[in-house]
Amino acid sequence: MARKGNSIIHGIEIDEIITMLNRAYADEWLAYYQYFIEAKVITGIMKDAAIAELTQHAADELRHANMVADRILQLGGTPLLHPEAWFTHTNCGYDAPETYNVVNILEDAIKGEQCAISVYSQIAETTRNKDIVTYDIVSQILADEVEHEEDLQALHDDITEFVTEIKQQFNG
Numbered sequence: 001m002a003r004k005g006n007s008i009i010h011g012i013e014i015d016e017i018i019t020m021l022n023r024a025y026a027d028e029w030l031a032y033y034q035y036f037i038e039a040k041v042i043t044g045i046m047k048d049a050a051i052a053e054l055t056q057h058a059a060d061e062l063r064h065a066n067m068v069a070d071r072i073l074q075l076g077g078t079p080l081l082h083p084e085a086w087f088t089h090t091n092c093g094y095d096a097p098e099t100y101n102v103v104n105i106l107e108d109a110i111k112g113e114q115c116a117i118s119v120y121s122q123i124a125e126t127t128r129n130k131d132i133v134t135y136d137i138v139s140q141i142l143a144d145e146v147e148h149e150e151d152l153q154a155l156h157d158d159i160t161e162f163v164t165e166i167k168q169q170f171n172g
């Protein structure tokens with residue numbers, strides 16, 4: 001535990017920060033696995049572009065899990081030790097892919113990112129001017145999640161536009 005490092009935290013209980021971070025930690029592992037398995041099972045048009053994006057996101061979520069775990073340890077907490085705890089602590093849950101179509105997979109993933117954006121903006125609000133280090137870490141993660149949402153939405157729109165054009169050509 002960082003003694004001097006933690007003495008600069010004020011106006012918020014350290015346990016409260018650890019609890020919020022452990023919930024986010026559960027989200028990151030579930031998001032990591034969701035992207036990992038989506039990249040494996042996805043089917044349909046332009047799936048290679050989607051696989052590249054999903055694989056990159058999986059790597060980012062695992063990196064976020066690392067950042068959050070390190071901060072929990074600095075604060076004197078313990079990152080969740082059992083995978084079962086991911087399900088009892090998660091904010092955003094886990095959406096197992098049901099249909100493997102590229103558009104549905106991207107829609108699930110966009111929903112997940114929107115949840116992550118809400119969670120991290122909430123933690124940033126709660127720690128602002130109270131725990132500068134956590135605030136800084138969650139702000140960096142938040143910027144990544146905003147970029148994730150944008151990348152997925154852009155890809156989703158490209159694919160749906162392409163499909164619409166092809167349909168028009170066939171019908172016209």
Ligand SMILES: [Fe+2]
Nearest residue numbers: 028060061064
């Ligand atoms: Fe993340």
Ligand SMILES: [Fe+2]
Nearest residue numbers: 113116145148
């Ligand atoms: Fe993300």
